[in-house]
Structure formats: structure tokens, C-alpha cells
Amino acid sequence: MSTGxxxxxxxxxxxxxxxxxxLIGDRAIARDDxxxxxxxxxxxxxxxxxxxxxxxxxxxxxxxxxxxxEYEDRYESIYHLxxxxxxxxxxxxxxxxxxxxxxxxxxxxxxxxxxxxxxEAYDLVGxxxxxxxxxxxxxxxxxxxxxxxxxxxxxxKPQVVTLSEHANPLEGDHRESGGESDTMFLNIGPHHPAxxxxxxxxxxxxxxxxxxxxxxxxxxxxxxxxxxxxxTYRHQIMPYPDRWDYVSSGLxxxxxxxxxxxxxxxxxxxxxxxxxxxxxxELCRIASHMxxxxxxxxxxxxxxxxxxxxxxxxxxxxxxxLEDLTGQRMMFNYFRVGGVAWDLPEPREEFFExxxxxxxxxxxxxxxxxxxxxxxxxxxxxCIDTGxxxxxxxxxxxxxxxxxxxxxxxxxxRRDDPYGYYENLDWDxxxxxxxxxxxxxLTRMEEVEESAKIIQQCLDLLEDWPExxxxxxxxxxxxxxxxxxxxxxxxxxxxKGELGIYIRSDGTDKPGRFKIRSPCFSNLQxxxxxxxxxxxxxxxxxxxxxxxxxxxxxx
Amino acid sequence: MSSDEPETQPRxxxxxxxxxxxxxxxxxxxxxVDDRFNSKLREAFGASPFILTKFDEFMNWVRGNSMxxxxxxxxxxxxxxxxxxxxKHDVDRYGAGVPRASPRQADVMIVPGTIVSKxxxxxxxxxxxxxxPKFVVGMGSCTISGGPFQEGYNVVKGAxxxxxxxxxxxxxxxxxxxxxxxxxxxxxxxxxxESSPVVVKPYELEQFGDLPEDExxxxxxxxIDEDDLVxxxxxxxxx
Ligand code: SF4
Numbered sequence: 001m002s003t004g005x006x007x008x009x010x011x012x013x014x015x016x017x018x019x020x021x022x023l024i025g026d027r028a029i030a031r032d033d034x035x036x037x038x039x040x041x042x043x044x045x046x047x048x049x050x051x052x053x054x055x056x057x058x059x060x061x062x063x064x065x066x067x068x069x070e071y072e073d074r075y076e077s078i079y080h081l082x083x084x085x086x087x088x089x090x091x092x093x094x095x096x097x098x099x100x101x102x103x104x105x106x107x108x109x110x111x112x113x114x115x116x117x118x119x120e121a122y123d124l125v126g127x128x129x130x131x132x133x134x135x136x137x138x139x140x141x142x143x144x145x146x147x148x149x150x151x152x153x154x155x156x157k158p159q160v161v162t163l164s165e166h167a168n169p170l171e172g173d174h175r176e177s178g179g180e181s182d183t184m185f186l187n188i189g190p191h192h193p194a195x196x197x198x199x200x201x202x203x204x205x206x207x208x209x210x211x212x213x214x215x216x217x218x219x220x221x222x223x224x225x226x227x228x229x230x231x232t233y234r235h236q237i238m239p240y241p242d243r244w245d246y247v248s249s250g251l252x253x254x255x256x257x258x259x260x261x262x263x264x265x266x267x268x269x270x271x272x273x274x275x276x277x278x279x280x281x282e283l284c285r286i287a288s289h290m291x292x293x294x295x296x297x298x299x300x301x302x303x304x305x306x307x308x309x310x311x312x313x314x315x316x317x318x319x320x321x322l323e324d325l326t327g328q329r330m331m332f333n334y335f336r337v338g339g340v341a342w343d344l345p346e347p348r349e350e351f352f353e354x355x356x357x358x359x360x361x362x363x364x365x366x367x368x369x370x371x372x373x374x375x376x377x378x379x380x381x382x383c384i385d386t387g388x389x390x391x392x393x394x395x396x397x398x399x400x401x402x403x404x405x406x407x408x409x410x411x412x413x414r415r416d417d418p419y420g421y422y423e424n425l426d427w428d429x430x431x432x433x434x435x436x437x438x439x440x441x442l443t444r445m446e447e448v449e450e451s452a453k454i455i456q457q458c459l460d461l462l463e464d465w466p467e468x469x470x471x472x473x474x475x476x477x478x479x480x481x482x483x484x485x486x487x488x489x490x491x492x493x494x495x496k497g498e499l500g501i502y503i504r505s506d507g508t509d510k511p512g513r514f515k516i517r518s519p520c521f522s523n524l525q526x527x528x529x530x531x532x533x534x535x536x537x538x539x540x541x542x543x544x545x546x547x548x549x550x551x552x553x554x555x
Numbered sequence: 556m557s558s559d560e561p562e563t564q565p566r567x568x569x570x571x572x573x574x575x576x577x578x579x580x581x582x583x584x585x586x587x588v589d590d591r592f593n594s595k596l597r598e599a600f601g602a603s604p605f606i607l608t609k610f611d612e613f614m615n616w617v618r619g620n621s622m623x624x625x626x627x628x629x630x631x632x633x634x635x636x637x638x639x640x641x642x643k644h645d646v647d648r649y650g651a652g653v654p655r656a657s658p659r660q661a662d663v664m665i666v667p668g669t670i671v672s673k674x675x676x677x678x679x680x681x682x683x684x685x686x687x688p689k690f691v692v693g694m695g696s697c698t699i700s701g702g703p704f705q706e707g708y709n710v711v712k713g714a715x716x717x718x719x720x721x722x723x724x725x726x727x728x729x730x731x732x733x734x735x736x737x738x739x740x741x742x743x744x745x746x747x748x749e750s751s752p753v754v755v756k757p758y759e760l761e762q763f764g765d766l767p768e769d770e771x772x773x774x775x776x777x778x779i780d781e782d783d784l785v786x787x788x789x790x791x792x793x794x
Contacts, residue, residue: 140709141673143775143785148708155708156791158771163676163760163784190674191681193626193656197633198674219674220630223707230706239703246631291634312641319638330634330728551630 014089015058023058024050035263035488037080037090044097044104048131051079051093051110059083060091062411063111063398065489065517067502068121070150075102075127079114080489080502080517084395084409087416092489097127106132113398116525124149124225139218139554149225166202166216183211186536190219194299194540197550201527201543208535213528221554228514233261233480234337237514242331244516245494245552248287248319251280251326252494254335259419260490260501261337264482270471271421272462273339278421279458280325280334282451283355287318288495289402289444289451292547296441297373299544300382307372314365317358324351337480339473344462352459359459362452366445374442383438387530387542390435397529398522401497402447403546406440408433413493425457437538437545444547479509489517496520496547516555520548611748618662618688619650619745622738625661625685626654630668632695632728644731651738658684663741665734666720669697669704670711676786679760682718690745692737693720696727703727712793717758717786760784 015023017038027050030041042050054060060081067078079093097104106129107114118129119138126147129135137144141161146153166187186203189195198219204212224240231237241253255277262269269277294311301307319329324345326334334341345351373379389399394407404411412429414422430446432439484507491500497519506512523546530546531539628636639646646652655661658681670678682691691714696702698714705712714720721744724737764781766772779785 143778144672145771145774153708158787158789158791159672160763160766160771160775160779160785160787161672161676162763162779163680163786164780190677191627191658197628197630198677219671219677220669221671221673221709222630222669222704223709224704226707227704243631243703247634309642312638313643316638316641316643329730330631 014086020054020058020091023053032092032094034092035486036490037092039078039092039094041094041096044095047079047093047095047105047107048109051081051107054081054091054093055110058091059085060089061085061395062087063107063113063117064090064491064498065500065502065515066107066114066117066121067489067513067515068125068127068149069504069513069515070099070125072151074099075104075125077104077118077121077127078489078502079107080500084411087411087413087491090489102127103130104128105130106135108132111398112396113522113525116521120521123147126150137218139221141218148223182206190216194543196295196544196548199524199543199548199550199553201539203536203539205536210531210534210536210539213531213539215524215527217524217550217553219554220550222551224555225514225516228257228516229511232509233265233482233511234476234478234509237261237511238335238337239331239333242333243551244518244555245288245496245499245520245549246330247291247495247549248315248322248330249284249495249549250330250332251277251284251322251334252288252492253499254332255281255420256490256492256494256499256501258335258337259492260488260503261480261482263490264486264488264503264505265337265476265480267338267474267476269339269474272465272470273472273474274421275458275461275465276325276340276344276472277335278425279455279462280322280332280340281420282454282458283318283322283325285451285495286448287315287322289448290315290318292444292495293369293373293441296541296544296547297379299540300379307369310365310368310372321351321355321358324354336473336476338476339471341472343470343472348463352463355455355459359452359456362448366449369445374438374445380438382537382541383436383441383545384434385436385438386534386538387437387440387545388435389526389530391433393529394526397526399497399526400519400522401493401495402440402443403497403523403526405429405431406443406545407435413491413498417491419492421458421461422454425454427453427457437541440545440547481505481507481509483507491517494519496549496552497523499552518552518555520546520550520552521555524548524553615746615748619742622651622663622690622742622745623653623655623661624651625658625664625681626656627664627681628667629670629674630697632667632697635728635731636665636667636694636734639731639734644735646731646735646738649735649739649742651742658682659686661685662688663690663692663738665692665694666698666714666718667694667728669702670714670717671707671709672711672788673709675711675717675758675788676760676784678714679717679758679786690741691718691720691722692734692741693723694734694737695729696725699723699725708790711758711788715757716793719757758786758788760786 027046028040032039032041062082062084064082065080075097077095081091083089095104123137184205188201190198190200200216202214228237241257242250244253290311294308297307326332389407391407394404410431427450482505487504489502491498500517502515503511504513530542701710701712704710722737722741763779763783763785
């Protein structure tokens, strides 16, 4: 296991808030602190210079998310910055733009990841970014009229969506231009078994080599942010996170929302509930990684039998345990603001026994997977040194989770920005420095073992917990109304990486703005880097190793 | 004909229980000639059995018992759909378990998830590519009505607005058991030769030039070709 690649700021130390203020100087026209981080308001034409100073001189090398929103009198883009070396060190750059002319400088030149984030902001809210290399809609169809998350959008108006052929972006250098290059345009998806859902990959091939890849997303954009903005904090939002990353990662997602709202409304979660949450979340991680392994094997071997069925067999066991705990197989809706819905199922001994049985059998199963998958020669040939993602590139694209850790980026929010009960438990962050498809698969498999360790410790704790101290929920007011204009951005380590939630309260019982930072969205953007110049079968393997879930990419 | 010799003539009736007269194993390894008539049903049909039935009925029976499913994953429900195909639930037991990746080889399409505006035309195209006769199982609340996302600006209020659906399986997501029940119900209907009436006026794929001229069409005229296929969503008329 590698030690990971440390990147420290040029001067080797963390800047204090005063030093940051000095660094930005008069480019900051005001301060707009968020609950999670200091915030600096800058003019729309100084975005690039401020961001690159923060990146180069203060070490904020991770553009976690870009939030766009419209106020009564202005538009606003918020750049949430973090450090890969220290995730709890955050800063926000707030860029207001006028209502009549919402144009702001693009951050794409500083952070590659801003490309898609800004396209989304343009698509849904309607802010335009000057200098952006390719500013067009990303989630909604090209022909859509209006920007649905802006004020005054009329949802009742008809829309026309086309079903037309896609053009080959490299056609220019097709035969006529010298006869050398002969490229072919290939649509993969949106209905295709290797895309893990409704993803459309526009691929250009030169022979068998991929020369251009463009993921086209939005075939599952189900307005999750709008839904959350229409729901009340207390009860109506929690069911939605289950449906972002829906491969049984429900509890991990619910935790993202729970963490953000508990931060915003200042709610303390009882320790007992935290232990249950931690255990449930890790069970979900196992289920999710099992699916990732099974579908990856399906992509690489192309068979629907052995490995795929084995991983689904094990998922069934996890789903059974989770069903005992939460009452549902997939859409758990088990977390509550301030705790969890109910205590462990009775009889407790049975639940403990069942879970322990699963953990006891796990090592043998992992060994079996290693026999069948990772030590298989064909598998290795397909995966080693294909889909290479260098750590610096991964960071530039804002990759997180197993994708980043497989490239040696030692970044795990469970350890770096602790929440829940993780701090008090004994486990390790898995990193590998292979940077290829193989490394990503191994990272996931080792993470399964680490999760098992965590669950084991949680079980021990829960078993010995004194009976009169089993408080599962904090005292939370019936209607939650956080202070008007309170803003926070909070993230957790979901199965695929950093899942962040930005909430702005407008003083009512529903959020003024609810923004989801999905790890898959950023990870998928790096596909081009991994696949271009490689063979087409490796593109399929790379896509599989990213382990995307379209529900989370499109939201 | 003595009673201890196997009968070689068809019998008119089946007496007592319908259980086999001998165990398969016994008839295979027992003494003498292999007694192929170890099932009473088979005895009733005789040595060279033939059945008289209507061809249509026979076809429906075959169709219902050998369904090729389209491997079609959309959203959360598709995970439960995969579990239905996979170990433990194993829908293959009901003659409905071969997921085909290409619509041209499939008879049944399970629609497992939320249909959004951008996907609508693609789903219609996939459905159109399936050979007749074809059947659709709508899985989950989203395909019934848009489910939890019904109020979304981008969500089609049910797959039935685009393609006809034979069986609706409610749930969010339906458990694998529920989906299996839905599939069995579909088999029953196919065997009975029933098909579903289309209950809503579906959105159609039409050429852009054929749309009635209105404000929206005029606005888009510069972007879309006259003969490009388009789907027009009238959100205000949605149920
Ligand atoms: S019905 Fe529920 S589980 Fe199924 S696709 Fe819709 S939201 Fe997901």
C-alpha cells in the first residue's frame, strides 16, 4: 500500500484566515462566511486570479463543488475549495453577478473539474461563464427552453426534445483531409449493457483506438435538487438521498444530508445513534462495492454467470441484514435528523449473530474473489496498465473515493474530516498507486475488508451498550427552521467518494437552495483522460472501474 | 394384455392421483425394458402422443413460457430487477430469464425507472425496435406516475405516456417477489391471448416540420432540421 502523494502548499504550512485575507487583498469586495468555511466575495472578472492564487499559494487544490443560485437581486456562483492534504481546511469563493447580465469568469483554466460544474450551473440556473471552453447544456436536452432552477421558470410550458444523429466531432480530418486518418463515430448507449445505466458515450475511433470520448449525461436527470427544495427539512427530504446513488448506498447518502442539516440546525446526535449509523453505512459500502465488482467483472469478461452471480449472492446477504435493520431492501429512509428511526431489531442477539455470521464468512469470500478475479490472468491483462489516471490529473478533475485512492491520492473524509464514530475506531484508509483499472478494483476489495473491521467494532460496542442509555434520536423540534441566510457545505465519504450537500436556509422550513455534489459526476468527467489513446475494450473497462451510478451523476 | 406389462395403448382416464406410477429412477434402472410411461399424463397420451389444439392457443402458450427479456436498466428499480434475475430469486425458473442486450431479440421489456424528457424518445426508439408481438412490464412508481419525482420539471409522468404498458408493478422499488408476480401475471395474460388497451394518448416521435407552428416551434426553427424526429412534451396536460 502506498503512502499516498502528499501535496503541501508552496510554503509548506496552512494559512490562517488573516493570511488568506491578505492573499486575496482588495480583490475581495466583502466577506460572506459560511458555517463550514470562510467565504470571500470577489468580482466576476477576478475569479481566475483569486482561484489560482488559492490553489498555487495557499494549497487549496481541490475544487469540490460549484453551487449556483439566483437571489431576488442577483445570481451567485460559489466555489467550494478544499485541500487534498487536509479536507477540513475549506474556503469558499463567492461570485455575485448582476441579474440582467449574469456573466462570470470561468474557473476551468484553474481547475479542469469546473468545466462540467459550470455547464451544470449554466444549464439549471442560467449563469454564463466567460472563457468557458464549451458552455452548453449538460443535463437537459440541447433544445430546452429556460433554466429550471432560476426564478420565474414556468414548469408548465411545453418542451421539444430531438432524436437526431450525433455528428462526428473529428469529421474534419476524415478521409478528404489527406486520407491518413479514418475515424469512425460510435454511439455507446444510452441503452447499452456496459454503461451501467442510461449513459451515452460519444466515441470516435481510429481503427480500434479511441481518439475522442465525450460522455453525454442527463438521461436520468430527475430534478433531485428541485425535489429537495420543495421538501421540509424534518421529514420530506430524507427519502430522496436513497435515490441518488441507488445501489444500496442509501445510508451513506442519507448521512450526507443528515450531516449538513445537523450542522445547519446545530443538532447533536447521540453517541449510540452514531454507532448504529456507522455500522449501517459500512454495510451499505460493502453492498455497493460488491455490485461494483460484479458489474466490472461483467464488463471485462462479458458473462452474466459466475462472478456476477457470486457478488449478487453476497449482496443478498447484506441486503437481508439491512432489511432487518431498516425495514427496506434498498430505499432505507432510516436516518432521521438527529439520529436514526429506531433501535436495532429485536431480538438483538439474532441480529448480532446474523451480522457476525456474515462477517465471519467474508474473508473466505474475498479470498474466493481474489482467486476468481484478481489473480486471473485474463483479468490482469485487461486491467493492469489500462485506464491510467495519474494522481495530479485525478486531483485536477476533483476525483474522490476509490477512484482517487486507486491513484494514490490519500483522501478519505471518514478520516480527514471526521464525523460519526469513525474517529474512535481502528481501521485504515486503503490507497494503491497503480493508477490503473486493476488498482481501482483492488482498492474496492480491500475497502470491503476495512468496512468489515469497522462493522465488527461497532457490533462489539452495540452489544455492550448499557440498556438505559440507548438513545436513538436527539430532541429535534417538529418544524426545523434554521436561521435565514445560514449556509453550509458538508460532505461525507460515500461509496463512490465525496458526497457533499450545500444548503442555504431562507428562514422557512424548506431549503432556499439545495445543491448536491455528486462524486460520480466529477469522476466520470475524467473518463476522457483515461480512455483516449487506448483500445475500445479498455474504454469499457475504464468506465466500469469508475463505478458510476447514473442516478447520482444526473441527480 | 396382462397387468404387469407396461401399457402401450393410450388410456382414456387417469385414475386416482396424477403422481407418476413409478419413480423416474426406478423406471430407468429397473428390470426389463425402460418404462417410458412413468407419468400418468404420458400414459394417457400413449406411446406416440399428439395433442389437438388451436394453433393460436399453442403459440400463446409457447410465448408465455419462453420470454426473452430486454436487458434494460434505467434507475433504482433496475437494481432490484437484476436481483430478480440473479441468484435466490432467479426468474429463469419461470421461463423468463434470458436478458437480451439487443431489443431486436427481446419480447418483453421491463421498464425499471424514471423516464425523463431526454430519455423519452430513446425509450420509444428501443421499444419500436422490438419485434412483434411485444410486451411491457412497468416496474415501480416512477413508470406508473413519475413516482417520487412526479413534480419534477423534467420527469415524464409515467412510461405509459410514451409506450403502452401491459402490467404495472407498484412499489418503490418493488421487491423481486413483486416483480416475479408481475411477470407471472403477464405470462397468464399472454397465454390467454389478452393485450392491454392503451389508456393515455402517448407522446409520439414526429418530424419537426409536422409540429403545429407555435411560439416554441418558431423559436427552435433555427436549431432543428425540418425532418429531425422530435418529441413534444405538453407538461400542462400531464395527469
Ligand atoms: S420507483 Fe422508486 S426505486 Fe423505482 S426508479 Fe422510481 S424512485 Fe427508483
